[in-house]
Amino acid sequence: MVKDIWIKDVQNGVYDGQEVTLMGWIKRTRGSNKIRFVVLRDSTGTIQCVGKRDVLGDEVFENLKESLIESSVHIHGTVRADERAEGGHELDIDGFTVIGPVDPERPFPITESAMQTEDEEGNIVWGGSEFLLDQRHLYLRTTRSTTMLKLRSSAFGAIHSYFRNHDFIEYQAPNFVAGAVEGGSTLFEVPYFGRQAYLTQSWQLYAEAAMPALERLYTIAPSFRAEKSRTRRHLTEFWHAEMEMAWSSNDDIMKHGEGVVRSIAKTLLDEREEELTLLERDLDTIARYADSPYPRIRYDEAVETLQGMGVDVEWGQDLDYSKEKVLTQDFDVPHFLTHYPKIAKPFYHRMDPDDEKYVLCHDLLAPEGYGEIIGGGERTWSEKEILKRIEEEGTPKEPYQFYIDVRSYGGVPHGGFGLGVDRVVSWLAGATHIREVIPFPRTSRRVTP
């Protein structure tokens, strides 16, 4: 019983006038004593199927009436174009079989009323109730969720294609690690045969080790951060697209950051126009993200702009979300922020040789209030400089010995970035929360289901 007929193709008129057997799940039913409408769903779309008592006979018609939402069924019938039906096509049912019934004592729990709630400002929030998060395994079947997951798939595909088309090698780093990339307070601890291990926060350090071997490398892998962040853009387990490139400057890295994000936007337009429309995304806006160059602003300019707007910010502070948000309000495309003060960034960022107060780094900020989606830059690549930076920051040398070794044997200028894939999908999809774009979101308060 291999399935070879897809609802999308039926709606596209491929089977007009033909007898077919459709396989799927009942999304909704309605009707009268003589006629029954069954909206059938599969992974590709929905179609209204029509059952009439005088065609089916009393017994079959009653069975059809009794089939509840999310029952899996085979429905046999003839395809017909019909303006009255959503999608433009209909199936006249002449027989059907329930494959997996649903017990009326325990009907499918997700009803229309559960799908949307409002936050305190009256904005619609999708799938955010405790109930829907508890029922996540069933929520995945809803149109909203399916749409998001399709966009996500296209985004992953776009990232792989972009890097492979630019001669990057896909490379995997371990997820169990012994030390921190970032500050260290946000590591998940894992018991490891009597020792302490951690879940990785980033692929970067291990990528730098392979950089002299592969020169251009990338990955898409989960990263873990034990941050108790309660925001619409944080997950404790998120999908991190990272790249590392030998013989490159901060500018070279930014070109690829811009390239991959624009390529994701382009791919969504090419592959998922229908889904974007369903989410009421403005296609011209997405096209602008795909086609426009992304401007670059130095940290100093950003701080001056903010100060000019009356925002309380001092030079040397990292720019937190509240400030990013103010900055991005006037943006209609993503912007790079570059050249942060050295004191605001960790040691692996390379100092700007033109002015050692700054480091050669960049963040890419998405518009519409979505904020940071990329963080990257040129690495401190010479042995001499890395030792100096580690000492300046008072970082212990021991855990980073392998990182230093990489520089002791033929270090070269190099750099890379990390892109939050879930954040990018969330932004391009116009999601109300990052958990909308990942099947089973992991946050500080939830590891189930």
Place this chain on the structure above:
RNA sequence: GCCGAUUUAGCUUAGCUGGUGGAGCGUGGGACUGUUAAUCCCAAGGUCGUGGGUUCGAGCCCCACAAUCGGCGCCA
């Protein structure tokens, strides 16, 4: 880590001044020949998050705890 809020039927929620808890969806029964979240009639379904307190009387007032949501910090 900090701040704010919520918790009433399977779900979404109303509940006035403290005085015997209403509705919509879903489910069950019935009606209806083309519906679009179909419609109409009927029914079942509630120890009002947990524990304590105030009161003649608590869904409502007070305290504690819990779960969840949102915002901030931190970041991708």
